[in-house]
Amino acid sequence: MTKRAKPGLAAPGTKERILAASLRLFNEHGYDAVTTARISEEVGISEGNLWYHFRTKRDLVRAHQLALFVLIDRRLAIQSTPETVLEAYALFNRMVFEEVWTYQFLYRDQAEYGRTSPELEERVHRIYEMTTTMLVRFFRHMIKAGQLDMPDDELTALADNVWMVIRYWPSFLRETRRVVKLDKAALNAGIRHHFALFNTHLTPAARTFFAKKAYA
């Protein structure tokens, strides 16, 4: 979006079409299994043209990564107080589930496309930490609001488990239910599923709230 939308008088959004097609193919078949020949075929252009827009296959990954980071920054910026925590958590939850679905290949095939740079590696590591830290903060606010009943020393483990269920949900669905494409039912199933991690510790009111707001 920030990158040239309509440059001069050429390109009917070829770059964007390459990005869309490659994202879909990478997610579905895996980074290594998708050849650049396959991508260009899917877009309906020649391979040479693809190389004009992205000088290496890694450059393609890089572009997707930057788009993912925008989503991540947005969901990490969500504010919460004990008064607003239920709303905030429902929002955060939906965003992060969509994010791991949309960019599942980036999460899943890291070993295949490899570490791009030390700074990037460091950034990914920070994201994981910030995510679980944020989850603990959410839970503390829920406890303060009287919506969650759980000992404080269990919260870190709970946050890790919540993040695991979210982050591996696409892989799990694929393996157990053979679901490959994003679809609203599968997304809601994941959200409902992850609430099972602390459902019994929520007040009936909070449970009803999430059932309505988070996976309606």
Next chain:
Amino acid sequence: MTKRAKPGLAAPGTKERILAASLRLFNEHGYDAVTTARISEEVGISEGNLWYHFRTKRDLVRAHQLALFVLIDRRLAIQSTPETVLEAYALFNRMVFEEVWTYQFLYRDQAEYGRTSPELEERVHRIYEMTTTMLVRFFRHMIKAGQLDMPDDELTALADNVWMVIRYWPSFLRETRRVVKLDKAALNAGIRHHFALFNTHLTPAARTFFAKKAYA
């Protein structure tokens, strides 16, 4: 083990050394990233020799798969009654954690080495189902024994979550803690971690039992 231990007068266990080296390399670096050249170098033999023992790279995978299935059959055969469920669960738990560690590449790189056959694919699917079914049975026995307090309609979701934490534990450790090699501390951390999924629903006695028996 069932396959010729010492054939005639040759082979100082070359086949076994290939299996051991390839398993280690696959687990550490991923199936695709490990070349046959690398494997033979690691074993200290020529590449031609490797092809003598395994006619394709897939044959290597197949051998590891068969070994994994032996482990799986063993852990699926564990019996349990309400009287013995705590012991049985501790045993099952340790076995399954070790299994996903030892053969992590088979769980993780399925997309890379591909589906071998429809029957195999079906078998893998059945294993997943039998595992979660078995977990639900364990939980029911714990409830009957008065060691676990949880509504029956939460058990399926709990079983799924438990299986997720176990199955993805090696990947999670690698991503968050950068742990690559199997090690007793990491294994115990996983077991302890997975108990956080239902710890607060266990009696103090059961909690103490697992703390001593399952991750001592």
Next chain:
DNA sequence: GTCTATATTCAGATAGAC
């Protein structure tokens, strides 16, 4: 059973015309 040398395949990437 083990080696060396060679073949095959194919993905990622370049050059240059249009």
Next chain:
DNA sequence: GTCTATCTGAATATAGAC
């Protein structure tokens, strides 16, 4: 910007001598 033609390199696999 887009195409066609071509190159390069690496990985799986084979052939045949020892």
